[in-house]
Amino acid sequence: MTALSFGTPHLMDVETRFDWAEEGTLSTRRACYGVSEETPTPDSGNYAMRMGYGFDSMSPGASKTVKFNIGRM
Amino acid sequence: MSAGREGYAVCSFSSAGGDVVHGHDTGDVAAGFGPATIVQPNPGAFPLTVTRNTTDGKFRLKQVWNQPDAVEKDITVTMTLKNTSNATIGGVALSRSGDYDVGTSGADAGLRTGDTVMLWDDVNSSADSPRSVRG
Numbered sequence: 001m002t003a004l005s006f007g008t009p010h011l012m013d014v015e016t017r018f019d020w021a022e023e024g025t026l027s028t029r030r031a032c033y034g035v036s037e038e039t040p041t042p043d044s045g046n047y048a049m050r051m052g053y054g055f056d057s058m059s060p061g062a063s064k065t066v067k068f069n070i071g072r073m
Numbered sequence: 074m075s076a077g078r079e080g081y082a083v084c085s086f087s088s089a090g091g092d093v094v095h096g097h098d099t100g101d102v103a104a105g106f107g108p109a110t111i112v113q114p115n116p117g118a119f120p121l122t123v124t125r126n127t128t129d130g131k132f133r134l135k136q137v138w139n140q141p142d143a144v145e146k147d148i149t150v151t152m153t154l155k156n157t158s159n160a161t162i163g164g165v166a167l168s169r170s171g172d173y174d175v176g177t178s179g180a181d182a183g184l185r186t187g188d189t190v191m192l193w194d195d196v197n198s199s200a201d202s203p204r205s206v207r208g
Contacts, residue, residue, distance in 0.1 A: 001169065002189040004149065012190035014183030017172050021078075021102075029099045031092075032084035032166040037183065044180040044198035048078075049190045052168030055154070063155035068169055071147025073193070 001051040004067035013050040014039050020048035079171030083132050083154060086164030096127040096134070099171065105129065131158045134167075 003010040015034035021027050028034040034050045041047060053066045080099035086092050096105030105127050112122040119140040126133050133155045141148040154167050175181055176194035183192050 001191070006188065010188070012185035012187070013170075014185055014190060014192070017179075020170065020172055027102070029080070029102055029170060030082065030097045030104070031094050032082045032168040034170065039184045041183040044182045044195050046172070046174075046179045047181050047183045047192055048170060048172040049183060049185075049192055050168055050170035051190055052166055052170075055165040055167070057161055057163045058154075058156040058165050059161045060156055060159050063153055064165075064167075065151060065153040066167065068150045068152065069147055070150065070169075071145060072175075073146070073191070 001049065002069040002071070003051060003053070004069050005053065005065075008064070008066050009054040010066075011050075011052050011054070013037075013052075014041060014047050015050065017046040017048050020050075079169070079173070081134070081136075081152070081167065081169045083127060083134060084164075084166045084168075085131075085162050086166075087162075095129055095131050096125070098125075106134075126157065131156065131162060133157050 013034040014037045015028060016037060019035040020029050032052055051068060055064045078100055082097035083095045084093060085095065094105065097103060098106055106125045107128050110124045119138055121138040122135060124133065124135045135153045137151040139149045152167060156162055173192050175192050181192040182195040
């Protein structure tokens with residue numbers, strides 16, 4: 001995944017599948033921020049990945065548009 | 074990628090209210106979004122537009138899935154988030170995440186840069202190597 005809206009603050013994360021998909025309300029798939037793993041990951045494992053944008057404050061009626069590129073290499 | 078393991082979340086933060094997840098949907102785990110309105114001018118073809126409101130009345134999220142690029146093997150998703158409430162909302166964030174399980178196994182290696190994050194099969198890893206060819 002690549003952030004195409006370079007002018008908007010963005011973050012990338014690789015996280016373990018356990019953190020991402022943990023049963024219950026703590027799984028990061030239910031939220032906008034993950035539990036970052038060191039990358040490159042030292043070995044293969046079951047990982048998830050995330051890309052996010054931060055918009056700071058949004059006033060009533062305001063909108064923000066961003067682009068996500070998802071690809072296969 | 075396994076079915077139902079990719080999606081999005083909309084969040085905000087305030088010193089008074091802390092972290093709030095207004096809606097999330099990664100397929101088999103979802104909450105906070107109402108039903109989707111889908112617009113597809115040419116049935117069975119891109120672009121595909123999916124619009125949903127958060128059930129707390131704070132946001133409308135529109136996703137436009139553009140025509141995939143067969144040469145680049147990628148697709149661009151344009152996401153527009155609108156504050157539909159009558160108050161300013163602070164610390165707004167929008168993310169996409171997924172457990173992609175690329176290749177033939179659930180094991181992947183991961184890497185991130187400032188603008189890109191990727192998962193791939195590392196053929197040097199015993200967890201990820203393709204089947205050996207025996208003579």
